[in-house]
Amino acid sequence: MTIRAGIAVWAVDSTDSVLCETFILLAQNPTVQKNAYEEARRVIGDDYDTPMRSEDVSKLTCITMVLKETMRLIPPVAALESHGGNGFLTLHHDPKVFPKPEQFIPERFLPENVLNRHRCSYLPFSAWERICIGEKYVMPEMKFTVAKILYKYEIFTKMETDESRLHALFKIQGLFNDSLETESPII
């Protein structure tokens, strides 16, 4: 019972963190946000309330790259003790693999760029026997959520991009309410 509750809290917590961080990074990168917004409008179409099918979600390629780059920049489980503190952070910030590792560059996840990297250079969901069983469920869920929110809202933040950002973002849930503002819609 305790183990199950722990897994559930951790799973929700990591999903929340990725979404919060994604919206802050989109707010700090308006051009990326505009591209993601336009993709959301294109894929969802005129009727916001029409249910999205899995085929539609898989068309959210720009939003997928944004989520992947967010998890590279700020690996959601980087701080877990079971990973010796910051193993994923070190892996995802190797400048030989990810030049300018502190910068938010979703194009790193264009298919042609992914092909040039070792498949173990990016492991937000871990690998092998400890691989996350939630990945196939949570990625479509996060893409859907980002698309639906961007469809209606433009995201702003007062948080500045600086070196302290990584530290701040690990504590994101406490900062979220003070840091983000929304205005609807962009167009």
Ligand code: HEM
């Ligand atoms: C963005 C969201 C998520 C991220 C980044 C993430 C990441 C990870 C990582 C890195 C591990 C390996 C942990 C370790 O080696 O100690 C893991 C394990 C696990 N995750 Fe996730 N996870 C996410 C969401 C979820 C969700 C939604 C579920 C449930 C539906 C889930 C269920 C699990 C379980 C059960 C394990 C343990 C696997 C095992 O050790 O056999 N995760 N996750």
